[in-house]
Amino acid sequence: MKNYSEWNNKTNKPIGIINKNNTCYMNSILQILLNIDPFVYFFLSEKYKEYSDNILLKLISRICDYWSRNTKKTSIYPYKFIKNCLNEFDIDLNEQCDAHEFLCNLLDFIHNECKYSVKISYKNRKTQSELIKNCKKNWELFCKDNYSIITSIFIGQMRREIVCKCKNKSISYESINGLTFNVNDKHIKNSFDNYFHNEEIEYTCQNCKVKSTRKLIKRYEILPNYLIINLNRSNMYGNKNTHQYLFSEEINLKGYCEEELTIDKETKYSLMGAVYHHGNSLNYGHYTCMVKHRDGDWYLYDDDVITKMESEVNKRVYNSVYLLVYKRN
Ligand SMILES: [Zn+2]
Numbered sequence: 001m002k003n004y005s006e007w008n009n010k011t012n013k014p015i016g017i018i019n020k021n022n023t024c025y026m027n028s029i030l031q032i033l034l035n036i037d038p039f040v041y042f043f044l045s046e047k048y049k050e051y052s053d054n055i056l057l058k059l060i061s062r063i064c065d066y067w068s069r070n071t072k073k074t075s076i077y078p079y080k081f082i083k084n085c086l087n088e089f090d091i092d093l094n095e096q097c098d099a100h101e102f103l104c105n106l107l108d109f110i111h112n113e114c115k116y117s118v119k120i121s122y123k124n125r126k127t128q129s130e131l132i133k134n135c136k137k138n139w140e141l142f143c144k145d146n147y148s149i150i151t152s153i154f155i156g157q158m159r160r161e162i163v164c165k166c167k168n169k170s171i172s173y174e175s176i177n178g179l180t181f182n183v184n185d186k187h188i189k190n191s192f193d194n195y196f197h198n199e200e201i202e203y204t205c206q207n208c209k210v211k212s213t214r215k216l217i218k219r220y221e222i223l224p225n226y227l228i229i230n231l232n233r234s235n236m237y238g239n240k241n242t243h244q245y246l247f248s249e250e251i252n253l254k255g256y257c258e259e260e261l262t263i264d265k266e267t268k269y270s271l272m273g274a275v276y277h278h279g280n281s282l283n284y285g286h287y288t289c290m291v292k293h294r295d296g297d298w299y300l301y302d303d304d305v306i307t308k309m310e311s312e313v314n315k316r317v318y319n320s321v322y323l324l325v326y327k328r329n
Contacts, residue, residue, distance in 0.1 A: 005201030016075035016304030025099040032273040052113035075304035111150040118147035138173035156224035168207035178312035244318040269326035277322040
């Protein structure tokens with residue numbers, strides 16, 4: 001598969017993934033990744049071979065290939081992939097693992113195997129503001145020798161700023177692979193507002209040396225193409241918090257971006273997948289997911305059982321949603 005547009009016009013049917021040993025967390029994450037086009041194409045086009053010949057990458061490529069081929073089978077059992085993940089990430093097959101942790105492990109692994117040096121070019125350097133120059137300088141620093149398909153899909157850059165009473169500013173930059181929100185926020189809109197507008201921290205000013213509680217101002221300067229939102233469902237006693245958490249199909253990050261840097265950039269996102277955790281404890285239970293397929297329809301995946309979702313309302317299971325993935329429009 002050498003041509004992206006040729007592949008992009010193809011359709012294929014959804015395929016289930018068999019669960020024999022508590023691997024529903026892997027299955028749910030795989031279903032999400034299989035519907036992220038640039039991720040699949042990286043493996044289908046065998047581009048990964050330019051960077052690494054690691055067996056786990058070959059096995060991901062094999063799954064992508066099988067998934068895209070439209071065979072008669074309605075499910076697969078990627079035994080070798082599971083076995084290699086267990087070894088690579090030091091997972092016990094008998095344990096229920098955390099889906100978000102598995103996703104991070106897998107993305108980190110692919111990134112480290114496939115990273116390369118990149119030089120980001122400055123355009124119109126002289127006419128750019130300090131803000132834009134600093135944003136690009138920090139992004140360049142982060143990407144240097146450290147860029148990969150994973151960076152291009154999932155990573156964004158955030159600027160954190162604290163302003164002291166003496167007007168001294170402390171600015172730092174963070175490359176970020178998603179956001180973690182608390183289900184106690186009850187609604188994704190509240191989570192965004194709390195995260196970006198309401199966080200306060202203890203801060204000692206480098207200039208006047210005064211210690212005080214100051215507002216931490218966060219702004220996206222570079223938006224990710226796919227935004228992973230992990231929901232914290234553990235309560236203060238370490239048990240699972242089963243509160244409802246409402247989320248919408250469309251979100252707009254305009255109010256959380258540095259205006260000057262995103263003025264002509266797309267800030268709207270659409271939901272493409274959600275992972276659910278069912279059960280009263282985070283240490284056991286069951287993972288399922290719903291994903292928007294390439295044909296535009298939504299499917300619910302419960303391992304090898306696939307249900308096409310007819311009603312929009314059915315898509316959202318508010319008291320078990322655990323991880324959300326939004327695609328930039
Ligand atoms: Zn100060």
